[in-house]
Ligand SMILES: Nc1ncnc2c1ncn2[C@@H]1O[C@H](COP(=O)(O)OP(=O)(O)O)[C@@H](O)[C@H]1O
């Protein structure tokens with residue numbers, strides 16, 4: 001088991017590397033660049049050149065990729081000439097670089113030794129000698145955002161992932177709690193009113209897009225009944241990170257914000273789970289071993305719980321992996337409807353902004369979550385079905 | 392020996408989209424304590440549905456027991472409540488099935504699957520039921536049983552799984568064991584071992600056995616009496632020797648003639664031409680009419696009744712092939728003495 005997990009994790013490395021390489025070169029292949037426009041206006045060529053130099057976009061692709069992955073320190077050793085044209089003023093705790101004001105904090109910047117590192121890149125260097133700069137993906141540094149110039153990709157993910165993850169996890173939980181029992185009931189009462197009801201609701205749940213369901217829920221429960229706030233989950237504390245640790249956590253406040261977005265997303269998910277569970281349960285209860293269990297005189301409930309359920313959950317577990325990865329990393333539509341500052345929008349916007357670092361950062365995050373949740377799925381399989389050996 | 396089971400006019404049907412499948416069509420038989428009854432018939436003749444109807448194991452819907460009674464130890468199983476019939480299943484009537492590969496739950500250990508019946512019917516706790524499970528597994532010939540109880544079905548061969556099924560069927564010392572083609576899915580050598588095992592256990596425990604097979608050869612050596620079923624009906628019923636020596640029904644006759652024999656070199660086996668009738672649309676007359684070599688016009692019009700032609704020998708046929716027919720040699724007659 002332990003060996004299996006270690007081996008699988010080692011196997012992730014080439015996968016993640018390939019994902020990174022493909023994403024990197026594919027996003028570069030899209031015409032245009034991050035500095036084509038500032039708002040509606042196009043920037044002067046000079047400025048674009050300057051900015052590109054600052055972000056190493058003038059380097060050859062392989063060098064950019066290498067420095068992104070392993071950091072500048074290992075890619076290059078002298079950087080002075082790379083930054084000649086950058087215009088920097090330092091005032092106390094602030095640095096003004098090419099007109100952008102940046103805060104000098106010791107997380108991202110160090111001014112004492114006479115150079116400024118920002119988001120892993122040396123942008124100002126008083127000495128001729130540059131020291132190691134970008135940390136690289138291998139050290140968990142996803143680089144600076146090209147678009148949100150005061151923030152790094154790590155900052156953006158740290159800000160938005162917790163809320164997206166909460167939304168995703170709660171919705172999956174709702175999906176499991178509603179979907180699996182509904183599927184079981186439908187299967188056990190096949191072709192009765194319960195089955196038709198559950199199937200009808202499931203079809204509705206799958207086919208009503210969250211774009212419709214979300215606003216409907218808002219109108220009914222927020223505007224008309226006034227039970228829950230319209231939006232703004234996560235805009236103010238309490239945040240998820242504190243909720244298990246902080247005594248006196250304001251659960252009511254938290255869930256009154258969470259309930260509408262979670263229901264909007266969870267409805268569709270529970271419909272998917274219900275249909276899967278129903279189909280697999282219908283198949284399992286026709287199996288010979290279920291007849292054997294009945295022939296033993298077991299009560300029908302025991303037959304279902306002990307003999308049918310575990311077998312019929314295997315398809316549900318199968319989709320749980322990819323589903324978890326994609327939901328945890330944010331759902332654009334639901335986040336937009338409820339005004340949530342989630343990660344979902346960055347998946348889409350980073351591409352149209354040609355924000356290469358953010359494209360790569362979000363994609364890598366998704367890939368890592370996906371391989372981890374698939375590992376989790378495999379472990380679940382082995383637990384559900386002893387015929388599957390983890391080797 | 393007392394009467395253990397009496398089945399009267401049992402009728403089971405499946406209500407499907409294609410119509411009403413008359414799977415079991417008015418069968419009656421009895422079984423004494425400790426006796427072995429063989430039920431023979433080709434695939435689809437209603438053997439499984441027939442015995443599963445006894446303990447109401449058919450899926451409802453689409454299935455339904457539409458008529459008849461099953462008197463087991465003085466009680467009518469058809470009329471019992473769900474709770475009552477559950478206390479009979481696995482407890483006083485054990486059952487083993489055809490395919491040991493699919494009849495055990497793949498995700499539970501074999502020990503767990505045997506123990507649950509013991510805990511349910513005999514009120515044992517975990518320790519007691521585990522101890523008894525090990526004993527049972529040893530009794531059915533699984534060596535090193537103490538180490539085997541916590542293994543899963545896929546870790547056993549087909550023959551070993553069928554032994555596990557037998558241990559499960561016998562776990563609560565049933566008065567009746569129903570074996571539904573327990574050897575059909577197994578290799579020939581293993582078939583013989585399983586037959587022998589059940590016979591030995593029957594001697595030790597004194598239960599009655601209903602042994603279902605589509606192969607007359609399998610039950611020839613173990614059954615006291617044999618019922619030949621066709622299209623959900625009894626065609627012939629007789630003590631085993633009488634059946635092989637003096638079978639009267641053309642269908643039985645065909646089955647016996649299709650058995651391979653060691654003393655005939657010619658090698659060509661006889662088979663019964665044609666297919667069984669559609670159970671949704673049974674003919675008015677004898678269901679075997681279309682395939683019968685001896686048929687007369689009356690057979691098509693009137694369904695023959697099951698008549699007792701000699702003590703314990705029942706036949707549903709309008710003619711007596713031994714008298715009426717042209718010369719038909721009785722294939723087993725001479726070896727059976
Ligand atoms: N669940 C069911 N639904 C419809 N028909 C069934 C069902 N189970 C069995 N039957 C029908 O009942 C008939 C008898 O089947 P069965 O008792 O299994 O035959 P066998 O003698 O091979 O054991 C078959 O024609 C079969 O198609």
Ligand SMILES: [Mg+2]
Pocket residue numbers: 438439440571572
């Ligand atoms: Mg059968």
